[in-house]
Amino acid sequence: MTVRIPRDKENDYSVEMAKNRREFVKEMTGSELEHVGQYSFDPGMTAGNVENFMGVAQVPIGLAGPVTINGEHAKGDFYVPMATTEGTLVASYNRGMRLISESGGVTVSVVDDVMQRAPVFIFENARDAREFGEWIDENFEGIKAAAETTTKSGKLRNIEKYAAARMLYLRFNFTTGDAAGQNMVGKATFVACEWIKANNKKMVRYVLSGSMDTDKKHSAINTLHSRGKRVIAEVTVPAEKLKSLMGVTPEQMYRHRAISQVGSFMAGAVNTGAHSANGITAVFMATGQDCANVAESSAAVTYADLTQDGDYYLSITIPSLICASFGGGTGLATQKECLEVMGCHGNGKARKLAEIIGATVLAGELSLSSAVLAGDWVTSHDALGRNR
Known part of the structure; x- marks a missing residue:
């Protein structure tokens, strides 16, 4: 039988729950977590940064x-x-x-200074995909307005277009203020894509990431066009x-x-x-x-x-x-x-x-x-x- 890691739906980011999880590790593995459990801040600060908080990894700082x-x-x-x-x-x-x-x-x-999300739109054929690219240019202001409803600091700067087979890959380029912005532009691009879906009837479907944003991996396109x-x-x-x-x-x-x-x-x-x-x-x-x-x-x-x-x-x-x-x-x-x-x-x-x-x-x-x-x-x- 699988034993689940302890959690508390009401107060999961607490000193008590962190201790409970360290004791769970000791019970399940025999490992003492004396140093992992030494930290100087309120565990509540980590909400939104980590799940199942149990302590810290202390890396030397020079x-x-x-x-x-x-x-x-x-x-x-x-x-x-x-x-x-x-x-x-x-x-x-x-x-x-x-x-x-x-x-x-x-x-x-x-x-x-720019951050991307790159959805891909799929059509019945390559010509529909090509015409969609022209439609994107004609409707940029509407797409931009929809995207920017989700964020105060993110601004849609431009949209790059790359055609292959019956698909059109788009790279939405946002400025993101002082945030790195990956989550920000992901949400904004999703809302923009839903606006496109509601207003363009030729598309068959879309996927929010067609991997041309190359998130968490390097690419030649980022060397040329920048990311971050x-x-x-x-x-x-x-x-x-x-x-x-x-x-x-x-x-x-x-x-x-x-x-x-x-x-x-x-x-x-x-x-x-x-x-x-x-x-x-x-x-x-x-x-x-x-x-x-x-x-x-x-x-x-x-x-x-x-x-x-x-x-x-x-x-x-x-x-x-x-x-x-x-x-x-x-x-x-x-x-x-x-x-x-x-x-x-x-x-x-x-x-x-x-x-x-x-x-x-x-x-x-x-x-x-x-x-x-x-x-x-x-x-x-x-x-x-x-x-x-």
């Missing part, structure tokens, strides 16, 4: 910085909380941040700083970048950089982001150049950075505190957070690439990353 950012939203020096269990990671990002700051700072720009925030971070590092702090020259870094990009191409990678997922994941975990979005957010395009003065220019474009300063897990106790360290909690702060993450990622690219060239990669892991 502090990196300061990093000097010349952004449109993030301006000045910032310390960045990073949650990780990988030794050397915080030290590496800290080293890259020092290099950036001593080089005058990193310029970061959010050049696009499209962030570009760039810095010019003086040759003497690169030599004195990292032990490498701009020429070595430039040649290494060309070689590594060939390797990335041959491997079919979605990232021509070194390890953007490391910094993004660590900041995501510290600040209450949806860590599954790292699958999309970690895609990146790097570009390097040598200036006429012999300095090293490096940029990284993150086409699908999905982050929020409001909603989701950002209001939880420790996550809120970490956002507040950077001045990024609440309304009006999402693009600031995106710029800080972009700067952090670039710091990691500089640090790891130079460590590989200078021979510090393995030795630093031996020194700092051996928790046996």
